[in-house]
Amino acid sequence: MSSAARKQQVDAPTPAVDGEAGVGNSAGTEYVTRGARSHRIARPHLRMVSPLRPERASRGVFAVVITSVLSIGMLAILLINTSLAQGAFTISELKSEQTVLVQQEEALAQVVAAVAAPEALEQRARDLGMVPSENPVFLDLTTGKVRGKPKPAPGTRSTMPRLLTPADATAAEGVDNGLAGLPAAAADQDPAAMDAAAAQAAKNEAKASAAKKAKNPNAENNLWEDATVLDVTRDLASGDAGLVAVPVP
Amino acid sequence: MPNRGLHLADPRKRGTILLLVTAVALTIFAGRLVELQAVRGETLAGEAMDQRLRVLELPAQRGAILDGAGEPLAVTVEARNLTADQTMVTDPAAVAAQLAPILGSDTDVLTARLTGDRRFIYLAKALTPETWDRISELRLPGVFSEPASRRVYPAGDLAANVVGFVGDEGAGLGGMEYAYEELLTGTPGEMSYERGPGGGAIPTGAQSRTDAQPGTDIRLTIDRDIQYVAQAEIAKQVKKARADDGTIVVMDPHTGDILALATAPTFDSNDPGATDAKDLGNRALTSVFEPGSTAKLMTLAAVVNEGKANPYSWFKIPPVLMRGGEDFNDHTPHGTLNLTLAGIMAKSSNIGTILASERIGGKKLAKYLKKFGMGEKTGLGFPGEASGYVPPYDQWSPTSMPTIAFGQGFSVNAVQAAGVFATIANDGVRVQPRLVDALVHDDGTVETPDVAKPTRVVSPEAASQVRAMLEAVVGPGGTAPNAGIPGYRVGGKTGTAQAFNADCGCYRGVVASFIGMAPVDDPDLVVGVFINNPRVGRYGGQLGGPVFKRVMTYALQARQIPPTGAKASRLPLGG
Numbered sequence: 174m175s176s177a178a179r180k181q182q183v184d185a186p187t188p189a190v191d192g193e194a195g196v197g198n199s200a201g202t203e204y205v206t207r208g209a210r211s212h213r214i215a216r217p218h219l220r221m222v223s224p225l226r227p228e229r230a231s232r233g234v235f236a237v238v239i240t241s242v243l244s245i246g247m248l249a250i251l252l253i254n255t256s257l258a259q260g261a262f263t264i265s266e267l268k269s270e271q272t273v274l275v276q277q278e279e280a281l282a283q284v285v286a287a288v289a290a291p292e293a294l295e296q297r298a299r300d301l302g303m304v305p306s307e308n309p310v311f312l313d314l315t316t317g318k319v320r321g322k323p324k325p326a327p328g329t330r331s332t333m334p335r336l337l338t339p340a341d342a343t344a345a346e347g348v349d350n351g352l353a354g355l356p357a358a359a360a361d362q363d364p365a366a367m368d369a370a371a372a373q374a375a376k377n378e379a380k381a382s383a384a385k386k387a388k389n390p391n392a393e394n395n396l397w398e399d400a401t402v403l404d405v406t407r408d409l410a411s412g413d414a415g416l417v418a419v420p421v422p
Numbered sequence: 423m424p425n426r427g428l429h430l431a432d433p434r435k436r437g438t439i440l441l442l443v444t445a446v447a448l449t450i451f452a453g454r455l456v457e458l459q460a461v462r463g464e465t466l467a468g469e470a471m472d473q474r475l476r477v478l479e480l481p482a483q484r485g486a487i488l489d490g491a492g493e494p495l496a497v498t499v500e501a502r503n504l505t506a507d508q509t510m511v512t513d514p515a516a517v518a519a520q521l522a523p524i525l526g527s528d529t530d531v532l533t534a535r536l537t538g539d540r541r542f543i544y545l546a547k548a549l550t551p552e553t554w555d556r557i558s559e560l561r562l563p564g565v566f567s568e569p570a571s572r573r574v575y576p577a578g579d580l581a582a583n584v585v586g587f588v589g590d591e592g593a594g595l596g597g598m599e600y601a602y603e604e605l606l607t608g609t610p611g612e613m614s615y616e617r618g619p620g621g622g623a624i625p626t627g628a629q630s631r632t633d634a635q636p637g638t639d640i641r642l643t644i645d646r647d648i649q650y651v652a653q654a655e656i657a658k659q660v661k662k663a664r665a666d667d668g669t670i671v672v673m674d675p676h677t678g679d680i681l682a683l684a685t686a687p688t689f690d691s692n693d694p695g696a697t698d699a700k701d702l703g704n705r706a707l708t709s710v711f712e713p714g715s716t717a718k719l720m721t722l723a724a725v726v727n728e729g730k731a732n733p734y735s736w737f738k739i740p741p742v743l744m745r746g747g748e749d750f751n752d753h754t755p756h757g758t759l760n761l762t763l764a765g766i767m768a769k770s771s772n773i774g775t776i777l778a779s780e781r782i783g784g785k786k787l788a789k790y791l792k793k794f795g796m797g798e799k800t801g802l803g804f805p806g807e808a809s810g811y812v813p814p815y816d817q818w819s820p821t822s823m824p825t826i827a828f829g830q831g832f833s834v835n836a837v838q839a840a841g842v843f844a845t846i847a848n849d850g851v852r853v854q855p856r857l858v859d860a861l862v863h864d865d866g867t868v869e870t871p872d873v874a875k876p877t878r879v880v881s882p883e884a885a886s887q888v889r890a891m892l893e894a895v896v897g898p899g900g901t902a903p904n905a906g907i908p909g910y911r912v913g914g915k916t917g918t919a920q921a922f923n924a925d926c927g928c929y930r931g932v933v934a935s936f937i938g939m940a941p942v943d944d945p946d947l948v949v950g951v952f953i954n955n956p957r958v959g960r961y962g963g964q965l966g967g968p969v970f971k972r973v974m975t976y977a978l979q980a981r982q983i984p985p986t987g988a989k990a991s992r993l994p995l996g997g
Contacts, residue, residue: 257625276551279499286494286576291650308908311984320984321909355929 438463458952474616474627482608484573485637487585487598487648490681490859494576495585496599496691498592500552503546507609517562517720521545524556536564547590573599576886578963581649583685583699583704584631584857587591587694596694596702598640598857601805605861608637643679646674648672651903651976652684653778659969660686663732663934663956669706670969671840671950672977675847675939678855678873680802680837681947681977683707690924707800711831711933711954714919715770715962717829720842721779722767723882723888724790727850727880729954732765733891733993741901743773750776753918768894770901772828787827788815793879794842796834801854810834830920834835838952843914843937848893850885851876888942889913890991893942899995902936902963905970910978910985913945914938914970916962921955936966940974941986949974 276374287293447859458466458516487496494981504525511517525532525546535545547570549557554567573588586597593607594600611634616627623629652670660668670951685705687699712896725731739759743750752771759771764776779787791797797812812832813822825831837855845852854874892913896906901916917935922928935952938946951973959965 190753207983254626261623261625276500280550283499283576286497289493290577291580291647292578293783295650305976307975308910309979309984310909311982318987324908342724377597389882 471616471628471829474618474624475614476617477612480611480613480632480634481571482634483636484571485602485606485608485639486920487606488639488641488862489581489644490642490679491646491650492641493646495581495642495644495646496573496575497536498571499574500551501548502551502567502568503547504549504554504557505564505566505568506536506543507564508536508540508543511536512563517565520560520562521557521565524553527543536704551873554670560692562953563618570721573991577646577917579669579688579690580646580653581644581683582691583688583706583750584644585685585691585701587691595804597704598642601803601975602638602640602858603928605638606640607935608864609635611635617783636864638864640703640858640861640960641862643681643856643859643978644683645672645681646979647980648973649682649684652682652973653686654689655969655972656953657686657688657704659951659953659965661954663958663965665956666931666954667705667709668797668954669709669836669950669952670973671706671836671948672973673840673844673855673948673950675844675945675948676853678844678853678858679859680855681802681981682973683837683857701767703806704804706836707802707804708835710808710835711952712830712919713834713839713918713923714773714829714831714933714935716839716915716919716935717832717842717936718767718770718775718827719846719888719915720790720794721775721787721827722763722891723846723880723884725778725782726763726887727884728782728786730776731760731763731835733887735763736997737761737763737766737774737777739766739771739774743776743824745776745824748821748824750824751842759996761996762994764891764894764993767891767901768900768913768995770895775828776824779823784818784826785815787823788812788818790879791826791832794845794875795838800835800837800841802857804857808835810838816904824880827954829917836950836952839935839952840937842949843939844948845879846885846888846941847948848885849882850878852879889939889942889945890993892939893991894993894995897992898971899991900963901961902938902970903927904963905936905938905967907971907975907978910940911942911988911990912938912940912974913942916966918960918962932960933963934960934962936962936970936972938970940978941983941988943986943988946983947974947977947981949977 304326307325308322308324309321310323312319431722436921443712484498486494486498489495508514509906514533514536515529517536518529521527521532522529527546532545535543545565549567550572554773557565558567569594573592575582575585575587581599583663584597586599586601587595588599589595594603599606611632613629615629616624618624638912652672656668656670659665668686670682670684671680683704683706687697687701689702694702726733735922739756739761741750741751741755741757750772752773761769761771761774763772763778766778791812797810799809812826818826822831841852841855844855853876856871856873858871861871863869891915892915893911894900895915896902896912902914905914910958914936915938917933917937919933919935920929921931921933923930931954932954933952933954935950937948937950939948947971953965953969956965
């Protein structure tokens with residue numbers, strides 16, 4: 174549209190003042206006096222608009238609500254992320270603690286296994302003065318019978334720690350392991366004599382078995398001699414009841 | 423004055439051009455965005471994920487090997503491998519000087535390994551965590567570690583021949599470690615996570631984890647204490663007799679459980695490299711030999727079972743016997759003798775055994791040998807196990823029957839030989855020997871391996887009579903009086919078998935053996951001792967008897983087997 178017409182539109186609400194263009198509003202018609210032509214223009218009916226305050230107020234609340242939702246959300250995200258990171262941190266701390274404890278446990282288990290190995294146990298038993306039993310003897314607890322042929326085990330008594338009786342304890346309180354300051358033996362018990370007796374018994378046995386060996390340097394060679402001796406001391410009541418003597422021609 | 427040209431002064435024109443330029447720029451951006459998000463979106467996301475994603479293999483813990491009581495014979499423990507980044511090592515000599523005393527290795531070797539420009543090289547493997555702690559305290563630049571594992575055998579050489587050993591990579595190379603490799607190894611797991619720039623895991627990133635499946639524990643039937651005593655005793659005797667090697671087998675005849683399987687010389691599983699390769703096996707199962715007189719038990723048991731003789735039956739024994747064109751003698755010369763069957767057993771008369779075997783014939787004898795398990799695998803499934811060899815009956819020559827009757831001319835391994843006695847001890851029922859008691863899975867389930875059904879070889883009455891004859895061997899007039907245990911009834915059989923020497927292709931040297939059981943009227947234990955090629959001493963009774971006595975004494979105590987309290991039978995041996 175032409176700039177003149179636009180100007181006319183712009184100037185439409187100005188009140189008519191003689192010879193001059195002016196600004197103002199008034200009801201009714203007015204005469205536009207700009208330029209050569211002046212004619213009636215129907216002015217739009219103006220009315221009061223309600224004040225902006227309520228709009229402004231609802232916009233403000235809306236903004237606050239949105240802002241608060243946003244900030245709460247972001248705060249929540251921040252907190253969650255922090256706690257996740259914290260959790261990961263705790264996990265790695267606990268893991269390294271666990272590694273250390275597992276290592277300690279394994280080291281201790283290895284020590285226990287080494288000490289419990291049969292070789293180590295035998296060595297410690299021998300250090301205490303123990304010897305392996307040469308023939309097993311059992312005590313039947315229900316009947317009180319001894320099963321087997323008991324005999325003293327070989328070995329010197331001097332390396333064995335002596336068991337303390339309660340009487341010894343009152344006399345030798347504070348002595349460590351009972352190895353120092355041993356009280357004297359009871360009158361009817363003579364350790365030296367018992368040692369000597371045991372040593373003599375062992376010597377006798379060794380002599381007897383040596384003599385036997387001298388007689389039979391190679392047991393196999395003299396086997397056939399025994400064949401002429403009929404061993405008639407068979408005891409049929411010994412539990413071989415199933416055997417039946419059937420001479421075969 | 424009207425402008426020609428672009429009229430840029432005109433704000434409207436400026437605005438238009440600005441708008442156009444912005445529109446073009448935004449279009450390019452939009453296009454790029456579409457390209458990146460929509461077209462290449464997945465590919466790029468995938469590449470980014472690949473960059474971040476780290477996949478770790480979670481190694482599976484190797485199963486342990488336990489003895490009958492659950493004590494560990496082989497366990498895997500944590501270890502560390504020492505690595506170095508050569509580019510970060512500024513002074514190799516100084517670093518090597520600090521490491522050498524801790525590692526116990528040569529400074530020069532370490533210096534050489536630290537020099538260069540490799541980013542990753544191993545300095546030492548399978549260090550204990552304590553050693554690594556000491557090294558890490560030094561804060562040496564360029565020296566790192568990676569987690570690893572180490573196989574440890576807490577009891578050293580105890581049952582090493584059965585347990586076996588592992589190689590550098592942790593895989594089993596012999597014995598049970600090799601035989602049960604798959605079960606022991608388990609299944610490795612996998613863990614994946616997104617890795618941030620610092621190396622740590624991104625907590626909200628993609629994660630997945632498949633736990634590793636630890637290996638199964640193998641529980642053997644071996645009793646640690648009996649094994650220890652057996653190993654010590656056979657090692658002592660092999661040394662004393664200056665023999666090539668020796669074996670001891672201790673079995674429970676009712677269940678077939680092998681309580682001890684000891685060989686000498688043996689090795690330490692922690693250091694298999696220190697021993698000759700030929701000693702790294704288990705001779706008890708891999709070595710075969712002709713059993714000799716201990717196999718007379720089969721012949722005489724067969725004769726008694728068939729009802730052709732009993733312990734009181736009389737036989738006239740000439741000084742020499744000709745069969746199949748060959749002369750057969752006894753181990754020491756004698757005149758013509760009258761012996762009972764018990765006497766033949768007690769005195770180990772070859773001629774007497776041949777005469778007795780002729781009452782059942784070769785075919786039946788071959789059948790009994792098979793029933794006793796000769797020539798067949800024991801069922802233990804041990805790597806390298808030999809099954810022995812018995813010539814089939816239709817290939818027997820005229821001398822086969824007498825030879826096989828007294829235990830030469832066929833081969834067995836130590837467990838088979840002891841198994842014959844276990845059958846007689848078990849009232850004539852043969853059970854399959856067992857080395858593996860149970861497989862303990864990680865979730866706690868215990869699996870017992872299947873065994874073959876027991877088979878009856880001889881009747882209980884025959885077994886009882888044969889046991890009484892075995893008792894005569896240990897009594898006065900027998901070949902093994904030094905195998906007796908005071909208070910107990912003991913029975914067994916000696917053997918002094920000719921050993922076949924592959925080098926000369928002839929018989930040279932002997933295998934001296936003694937296999938026995940106690941208490942003989944109701945046996946709960948069988949112990950077999952085998953000494954190969956002794957140079958000092960020769961006879962089974964002489965070399966094997968004392969070892970049997972000591973091992974059996976200990977085993978009776980360990981298994982809490984009291985004497986039966988019955989009196990010894992005194993069978994007539996001759997007249």
